[in-house]
Amino acid sequence: MKQIFIAVFLVIYSINLYAQTLFTYKGEKVDKEEFLRAFYKNNTGDKSEQAMREYLNLFIAFKLKVKAAKDMRLDTLAGQKNDVQNFRAQLEEEYTNDEKMIRSLSREAFERSQKDIRLSHIFIPFDKNATRRATSYTNGVFSDTAAAFAVAQQAYTALNNKENFTAVAMKYSQDPSVETNKGDIGYITVFTLPYALENIAYNLNTGDYAPPYKSNLGYHIIMKTGERPAFGRMSAAQILLAYATQPTAAEKAAQSRLADSLYSIIIKGGDFEALARQYSGERNAAATGGLMPDFGVGRYEPVFENAVFSLQKDGDVTKPFETPFGIHIVKRIKHQPVATDTLQINTLFKDQVLQDSREKMAREQFAKEVLNKTGYKKIFQNDEELWNATDSFLNNNRIIPLKGINEKTVLFSIGADQVTMSDWTAYVQETRRTTILPYNEMMKQFVALRANSYYRRNLEKYDSRFRDQVAEFSDGNLLFEVMERKVWNKAGEDKTTLKKYYDEHTSKYMWGESAGVIFFTVADKTTAEEIRKDIQPYIKKWKGLSESTSGKIIADSARFDIAQIPGINTSIQPGKLTEMVTDSSDGSVNFVYIINTYKGPDQKSFEEARGLVMNDYQAVLEEKWLTELKKKYPVKVNEKVFKSLVQ
Structure with missing residues (x-):
């Protein structure tokens, strides 16, 4: 529940400090761009003034609740801190590698593939x-x-x-x-x-x-x-009558005659695969029947590609043609056009980019960006002196002060961090256990490592998107925490008040047309179909099904309003089964066995209506709390700015 609740509220939250103020509350400002981004993320249909006004009220309520949570210092709770830190750690990976460059290179590859x-x-x-x-x-x-x-x-x-x-x-x-x-x-x-x-x-x-x-x-x-x-890719099979290393004219002529004979057999309906197994000199032809790995443009010599790509439909066969390797007869198996859907960019090209030389370029580019953003500055300039001091350390296992350098000497700075000689020698000592590189190469790696570490620790400073996402998650988490304390737990713990609310509003909790049912949830469609063929044995022992089938079949008995029953059909009668409804997330199947039916209206008991009563009472508590928040944190909407949004 927590993850779902947070997700709902994250999409209404974003930050922009440089815009017109739409509303204020207790010294806090919310600009119109922040509101608009949230509104358009959640409202893809109605853009009317009424829709905007309704959403503005929801957005204000969200802001006030988060403000209350912070004033209660809920953001200092250990659980809250851990949740945010864990989320931040997961998010770091997206922002501290070359993902942005990889996405750019994938799009470039897609565009070129066209x-x-x-x-x-x-x-x-x-x-x-x-x-x-x-x-x-x-x-x-x-x-x-x-x-x-x-x-x-x-x-x-x-x-x-x-x-x-x-x-x-x-x-x-x-x-x-x-x-x-x-x-x-x-x-x-x-x-x-x-x-x-x-x-x-x-x-x-x-x-x-x-x-x-x-x-x-x-x-x-x-x-x-x-x-x-773009042509795309081709699946094909070939018969290759291969030439010897230095074939004579007579040998070439003999292969040409054989190729003509095979082609004649093929166009008369001969078995291409069988002929390839018998005559083709290509490696593995006997096992594959001449089937080649799928290939695209630029894989083979132009004369080969031109001949094969000119085939008009699957099943067509080329006339014999010559390359330096011999004489070929090729059958088109299937042509695969190039993908044109931009939604497939990452699926189609990301892995290829990562396996290509461009991935190295992406890493190097990202490393340069990190050095630039973090403000790397080389302070100790004499490399020769530094390498001598490093040798001295490795030989003596301690830093022996030399002219102009000791263990506290600052070699370079990254942002607010100053990296010293002792930091460097510790890295050298650790690194040389597994690899030996020239000092200048080791220093490049050391600088990159320290820069990346500093960048990770200060991502909020360098990337507004990262900062916003962490803030959004934190506020969503706080909202869940404060709602639990102020609304949900109160409603759940106070049974007496819930019962009183039910007694005062019994007319809200009535049965309409309804049915007493056994609700089945089955792991897969095949099992569900088997059960439905003879349902009575399962009806008799529904209470123990979960245990006896290790959770493969779960059943429960309850009364439901007709509208709540899945797979409902026109015939609602005792002894009937509803249609099967498959859950797309896990493939499980739901259906219902009807025990009896009720026309209604009938009064729901407190226990039957308890879930609805709790929801209604939570809404009452939330509205009361929100009224208190508006008094504590007076809200002032700039109507002129709001009108400009509508216009």
Whole structure:
């Protein structure tokens, strides 16, 4: 109950200190923006002046009750503090990692996934393992980045001089595939390329090329040659008649003839899967019948993708076509269009972002933001002296004061915290038990760790959304506590007053058309259906069902108004069962067995009406308390501001 109650009131609460005041109470101010946000969260239909006025009264009541709770110092209770601290700790994770950046990158990935772009590529490597193409360059690679950069600049200059990209690629590119594709690498989509190259590609206009980009392998020049709506993903099966390492013309011709024969069999109704098992040279073809892992744009060579993606419907088969690997015959199993629903962004892309190089970028970006927000300041500037002192500590297990540095020397500050030499050496000693890094790398990690710790402890200062959510939870928790003390417990504990209230209002508590029933709750639909086939044995022993079935079947007997009975149908007669009603949250099934019916009206006894009486009496207590609060905390509404909201 507590969680539900708090949730209801959290959605009517938010804070904005920089707006027109809508109402005041006992020195407190509430601005119009705070009220409007709460109103629109809770009211998606009626926006009339009457609806706003009614909601304003509810909002004022909420504020006064929380004010009363704080004046009673309920916020100092240990339970209240623990609840808020636990909530804060759970919420910290959302605000102290790169979640914001991950969401941004997921949205970016979604937007890029909506189109495929065609690229041409020139690659000038400086890593000896990056290419195997034989050229006039020594061993086909450059031994230093300067030489590679010089050639990349030559290629870029040639493009700037309006030379054809294909000709420049053939002359300068060391990509092994350039001999066959002439620099055209075909269509790509999001996650096809390393993120840095993807960024370049997706920010080019068609026909434009980018300056040389340096990766850890070499220099890249990318040109965008076209774009199209995203193709999506393909499920397919193939028969691959693979070539030998250096096939002869005769061997190729033999594979081509075999491919033509297999294709002829297939189009006449032959079993593609059986042929793939027998003839395909692809790994695992015998086990899979040629079925390939699902793939999207940019996964295979353009000639392969062009052939497969041109298939118009599921079940279509390509004519035999050649790639450097052999001759292929591919059957389209199923085409999966790209998702266009923005509500699926996190579901579709968050995991991919986290597994991609962009996740590292997100972490690094967040770390920079934390350092900037917390005001990191390096105070001790002499790194060489610091590293010497650190060595001295590790050798002697204590800090031996050196020139300009001792255990109390402040190395840097993070916000109001000052981090000293003794803090640093403690970190070094602990860290070196599991890993050994250069001191400068360890210091980067140490600074980031201290900054993140300070940021967590002071999140309210740095993030208004976090501050507001914690405040909202705290006030909701206080509201529950004060309502228990002032209203709910009083009504529940005072049976004499409840009975008196019932006696004074008996006419409110009448039975209308009603029924005496046995109410069944069954764990699953199958069990419920079995019970309903022969209900009488269960009727006779309904009191012990929960224990005898380990809670799988629960039954209770009571009288209900007809409107309260689930699954009601037109025939309400003794011995009848109502329709089954499934609870979507857990799959359990409810239905009712009718014992007898009553036309009404009949007087409800106090025990029969007790729940309703308690609710009504709680409302009386709450109204009385609220009247007292309005006297204690006089409310003044700025009608001019309120009218502006309505307008």
